[in-house]
Amino acid sequence: xxxxxxxxxxxxxxxxxxxxxxxxxxxxxxxxxxxxxxxxxxxxxxxxxxxxxxxxxxxxxxxxxxxxxxxxxxxxxxxxxxxxxxxxxxxxxxxxxxxxxxxxxxxxxxxxxxxxxxxxxxxxxxxxxxxxxxxxxxxxxxxxxxxxxxxxxxxxxxxxxxxxxxxxxxxxxxxxxxxxxxxxxxxxxxxxxxxxxxxxxxxxxxxxxxxxxxxxxxxxxxxxxxxxxxxxxxxxxxxxxxxxxxxxxxxxxxxxxxx
Numbered sequence: 001x002x003x004x005x006x007x008x009x010x011x012x013x014x015x016x017x018x019x020x021x022x023x024x025x026x027x028x029x030x031x032x033x034x035x036x037x038x039x040x041x042x043x044x045x046x047x048x049x050x051x052x053x054x055x056x057x058x059x060x061x062x063x064x065x066x067x068x069x070x071x072x073x074x075x076x077x078x079x080x081x082x083x084x085x086x087x088x089x090x091x092x093x094x095x096x097x098x099x100x101x102x103x104x105x106x107x108x109x110x111x112x113x114x115x116x117x118x119x120x121x122x123x124x125x126x127x128x129x130x131x132x133x134x135x136x137x138x139x140x141x142x143x144x145x146x147x148x149x150x151x152x153x154x155x156x157x158x159x160x161x162x163x164x165x166x167x168x169x170x171x172x173x174x175x176x177x178x179x180x181x182x183x184x185x186x187x188x189x190x191x192x193x194x195x196x197x198x199x200x201x202x203x204x205x206x207x208x209x210x211x212x213x214x215x216x217x218x219x220x221x222x223x224x225x226x227x228x229x230x231x232x233x234x235x236x237x238x239x240x241x242x243x244x245x246x247x248x249x250x251x252x253x254x255x256x257x258x259x
Contacts, residue, residue, distance in 0.1 A: 050225035052110035053149040058226070063115045063145050067253040071140075076103075076114035079178075080144055087177045094173035096158075096165040097187065100218050101204060102177045103231050105148035106158045117143040117250055139236040141247045145254055146229045155227045159198045162220045166202055183207045193251035196221035196228075201246065214238045217246045223258035230254075 053061065065073045082104050089095040099106045103114060119140035150158065166187055174183045185205040192199035201219040208214065217232035230251055234244040 050155075052151045052154075052225045055111040055113075058111045058113045058147050058149055061226070061257045061259075062113045062147055063117065063250070063254045063257065067257065068117065068250070070249075071117055071119040074116050074118075076116045076144060080114055080116065082178050086179075087175060089173065089175040091169065091173055094165055094169040094175070096161040097169055097173065097184075097202075097204075097218075098175035098177065100162055100220050100229050101175075101182075101184075101216065101231055103144040103146045103229065104177075105146055105227070105229075106161060107148075107150060107154045109148035109154070109227075110151055111149050113147045115145045115147075117141075117145065119247070138239060139234065139244075141232055141234050141244070141250075143247060143250050144231045145250070146231075147226060147254075147258075148229075149226045151225070155222050155225050156198070158227050159200065159220055159222045163200050166200065185213060190217070190219075190246065193219050193221055193230075193246070193248055193255065195252060195255040196223055198222040203243065212241060214241050215243050217244070219246065219251060221251065221255060223255055226258055228254050228258065 063073055067073070080103055082102055084099070084104055084106075087095070087098050087102055087104055089098040096106055098104075105112045119142070121138075121140055148158070149155070166189060169184075170187050172183070172185045172187070174181060176182075183206065185207050188203050188205075190201040190203055192201045199219065199221040201217070204216045204218060205213050206216055215234075215237055217230075219230045219232075221228045221230075228251075230246075232246060236242070237244045
């Protein structure tokens with residue numbers, strides 16, 4: 001595998017911050033087409049003023065180990081909890097995508113909760129140590145799940161802002177999160193997860209510091225007054241640059257708990 005791929009997989013395997021894993025392949029710190037909507041609007045006419053969940057209610061609704069059949073669910077590590085003011089988008093219209101990619105709740109949420117899920121590694125058959133077998137062993141997803149509840153239609157606005165940013169920033173954007181710069185080459189709409197009142201999904205093509213490119217999956221969903229966002233990296237995809245499927249079992253499990 002390439003040296004940058006080895007570095008990424010080592011970072012990921014250490015269970016370091018998923019959000020910072022995304023940005024770790026960018027360049028030096030600085031501040032500063034049509035994507036399609038990729039969205040579902042089944043509950044577009046749901047009441048806009050749904051009551052925000054409290055911190056305790058959000059904790060109860062967050063993804064737990066018992067909700068998944070495979071892999072491990074943990075509280076997000078401290079380095080995943082990036083403050084809004086630590087995310088600097090070079091284009092203001094792209095800031096909602098910067099927040100979504102780094103697992104930062106947009107707007108003014110009443111409460112937030114984060115969880116991390118790591119897929120169970122696949123074991124190579126026998127003593128096979130070929131590159132294909134090694135890539136297969138690293139073919140596992142890491143997901144950062146961010147829940148945020150809002151008063152006064154804030155959840156609807158958060159999703160609407162992401163949709164607008166997907167269109168405005170389809171040709172790429174860059175941002176700095178916690179002092180690390182990330183370059184996104186393009187944004188392409190994906191099939192949105194089912195089970196939400198509103199949902200939008202995308203693949204971001206990120207350029208690493210040696211010019212290599214790899215995909216990052218992001219989905220932003222709404223159930224009532226709560227926004228659930230999912231940032232996904234596949235370790236094999238980070239090494240090879242190949243696309244991968246969004247782990248719908250995780251969004252399904254989380255959205256089901258939101259009622």
